[in-house]
Amino acid sequence: MLIGAVADDITGATDLCLMLSREGLRTIQVMGVPSLAASLPDADAVVIALKSRSIPADDAVAMSISAAHVLVGQGAQQILFKYCSTFDSTDDGNIGPVAEALMEDMGVELTIACPSFPAAGRTTYQGHLFVGSQLLSDSPLKDHPLNPMHDSNLVRVLSRQTALPVGLVDINTVRQGADGVRAAFARQHAAGKRILILDTLADADLRTIGAACADMKLVTGGSGIALGLAANFVQAGKVAPRRATTRMPAPAGRAVILAGSCSVATRDQIAAAQAAGLPTLPLDVAALADGRQTAAQVAEWAIRQPETTTPLIYSSTTPEALQVIQRCMGQHESGALVEGSLARVASLLRDTGFRQFLIAGGETSGAVVASLGVTMLEIGPEIDPGVPWTRSIGTPSLALALKSGNFGAPDFFLKAWGLLELEPAHV
């Protein structure tokens, strides 16, 4: 194993797997922390997907350390802690506490924190994270249901989450090339800094940073950083060349879309699906809470739709409506109710022959995939930047597209299916 990664949510893990496999690494995604004795499939990169982004920091630390131990135990040459390209976290964590704990556990003096993902519009300038042309704190992430982002200055954000001194390597230094970045690492370390935010405006910057981090045992960042990290191993001749896939064989069976993300991108995708005539059903959180709407009824509705169409079930709503729900029911309580309901709907649909699932939302995907009993994923073709089709390893085989809430073009729910080649049904 060349790269072993610990991802703090499941869509983030899939995004990272896509990046690694596009760079030529045979990559497998594993759900949850496997036992130390588990034999993982032979792969250049293994990404362990946790659901640790929005849980108490102590739990996230414990899980992440266990995951890293498994990866190191299986020979991983470099550990990557993957979090969101929009630095999703709160002042309590979990990026700072997990990074700090991994550094201590691995005896690492200096690491980087580089969330940038220019292909998805996430760039960093003077330590400030941008989403497209907006500062993070002006972007739709300010209204995230679990971790609203109100500060774009990542040095400040991370410094509130860790006692370790945080420094900045600015774009002028990054543009000096890998040697210049390595020299900046040495200067910042000598000045007492332990975690460095890196300015990044383009993929070329990520490749420079990756080259500068070739000897770092622990790197932290978004999926973008994998561009350069993977390239180090490819250039060193440690990876057998492979061709990227453009289509994926998919098990025969019905398809469904489950959306639990309230992001603007997902709400636009729902609107496009509705405009195209897909049957859609909104979840009613108050009705779910008092039993007027149940997962069984929702699943029944999907089963009743014509087999030639793809039903879409969603809880996604506007920031204003979400505020009302969260005020009445609590932020985590309402989130858990929605996640649990979508997860239950998914398992009921699987039991009646649904085999292709498109899930929108990271936390949502974590809950759904757990309820489907999926433990490992192979990575298929890219649908849009950061989102591949995947196929579960095990029975029943399922085709899964796990979409970060914020990712994908407006027609994502319509075009994704075109990349699947349905296998003949088993008799």
Ligand SMILES: Nc1ncnc2c1ncn2[C@@H]1O[C@H](COP(=O)(O)OP(=O)(O)O)[C@@H](O)[C@H]1O
């Ligand atoms: N209508 C709703 N009311 C309350 N919480 C909701 C509602 N819709 C979604 N949520 C919760 O919001 C969170 C969205 O997070 P996630 O699935 O990670 O999406 P994203 O990828 O956009 O971050 C989940 O916990 C989900 O259950």
Ligand SMILES: O=C(O)[C@@H](O)C(=O)COP(=O)(O)O
């Ligand atoms: O880095 C990213 O933006 C994604 O890989 C990611 O982590 C997505 O998280 P969600 O938006 O919660 O799906």
